[in-house]
Amino acid sequence: MSDAYVVGDPDGLSPLLVELRDAVARELHAQLAMRGERIELADLPEVSYQVTVQVERALRARRPGWRAPAGFGFDEDRDLVD
DSSP states (O other): OOOOHHOOOTTTTOOOHHHHHHHHHHHHHHHHHHHHOOOOOOGGHHHHHHHHHHHHHHHHHHHHTOOOTTTOOOOOSSSSOO
């Protein structure tokens, strides 16, 4: 049993998982809105990338000194697309 469940969080997710879930949901919502409520199979790599960018941002915001490991694929100097 997770600590989140014990303290009364009904979905049983830790605060970190709640932040990640919300980041993924926001990005998927934005992607669906941009694409007319439909994500084509050919668009999945770009959608997945954008979701991953949002997860990485959520982790960075939670741990300000956190840096992606070498080879992780993100360049902090690059402008990320919202």
